[in-house]
Amino acid sequence: MIFYGKQSIDENDIDAVVEVLKSDFLTQGPAIEKFEKCVAEYCGAKYAVAVTSATAALHISCLSAGLGKDDILWTSPITFTASANCGRYCGADVDFVDIDPSTYNMSIAELEKKLQAAEIKPRVVVPVHLAGQSCEMDKIYKLSQKYGFKVIEDASHAIGADYKETKVGCCKYSDMTVFSFHPVKIVTTGEGGMVLTNDKDLYEKLVLYRSHGITRDPKLMTGTADGPWYYQQIDLGFNYRMTDMQAALGYSQMQKVNEFVSKRRYLAKRYNELLKNINGIQLPDQNEDTKSSWHLYVVRVDFSKISKTKNQIFAEMKEKGICLNLHYIPVHTQPYYENLGFKGGDFPNSEKYYEEAFTLPLYYSLTDEQQDHIVKSLVEVLQ
Missing domain, CATH: 3.90.1150.10 (Aspartate Aminotransferase, domain 1)
Structure with a gap:
């Protein structure tokens, strides 16, 4: 049977996972940062945060963008439900912008028309790079500057894609970009996702939301640390941490x-x-x-x-x-x-x-x- 998609795993991928299984760290270890750095450098972004899925990546991206109750998120109707659900997870309303009939991505004309007419403007817009083709991000970015919304690229399909001589994921035209590493995607970690950004404040929020809202960074704490063991929960976060086995597989896949x-x-x-x-x-x-x-x-x-x-x-x-x-x-x-x-x-x-x-x-x-x-x-x- 020929399926519509499937992963491609070789001996190097297997060896990379086995090496982690024999190491001291199965989670929260050095393989995570190595994978994050690899993807960020490949795409040309400053920061990357690996998580359990692209859905988790979308969720913490929306939270980091300040999306909440009484806000609204706009995305494309032609996408997996996670691109819209992430707004609902934050307590926000969701609306949609129809697609361009040629590219099947979010229509810029429809987006601009909807922005002009909307009494309540979106706090977040999530353009979806369907099938691996980037949306017209320069035009979306200009509209974001005019109307004051954050842009989160749902690039779950689009690692390795190019837009105007830049790699999708460089965040030149967005606040954050999300990738998926599901088995049918171009690069896989089994299940997994990642958020890329060039904004240090957003990066620190993403890291916080990924792991229960807990920090060990004294600069982010209230008061003085009791000792080297000390941590503080300073926000309500989630357990969205990727394992080192997944990260090792992802790093190996990124070499190809x-x-x-x-x-x-x-x-x-x-x-x-x-x-x-x-x-x-x-x-x-x-x-x-x-x-x-x-x-x-x-x-x-x-x-x-x-x-x-x-x-x-x-x-x-x-x-x-x-x-x-x-x-x-x-x-x-x-x-x-x-x-x-x-x-x-x-x-x-x-x-x-x-x-x-x-x-x-x-x-x-x-x-x-x-x-x-x-x-x-x-x-x-x-x-």
């Missing part, structure tokens, strides 16, 4: 990140060539300022030209040994968000995308022969 991304770009280009003349298929569009890391390869089907339903396409492809997927169901149509007042028709571009889109397999170890089989099978199913 350019190789991983290069292969994905090769496969995406090859899909473009193989699928370009297939009736009813719309290929993913790329903004000229971006170089996607291609976490996902999403196509859309014009069902007015195809005699099959989406369910039939999924089922018949699975019969041929190929598991498709769909990224994503619009968040505002989930029952939890419908109970908050959202409804079908609120964000038409996102809803039309959902009706037409599906994700083809794409991962580092996918071979040309497997890709040929995927395309041949898709053509047979569609025709």
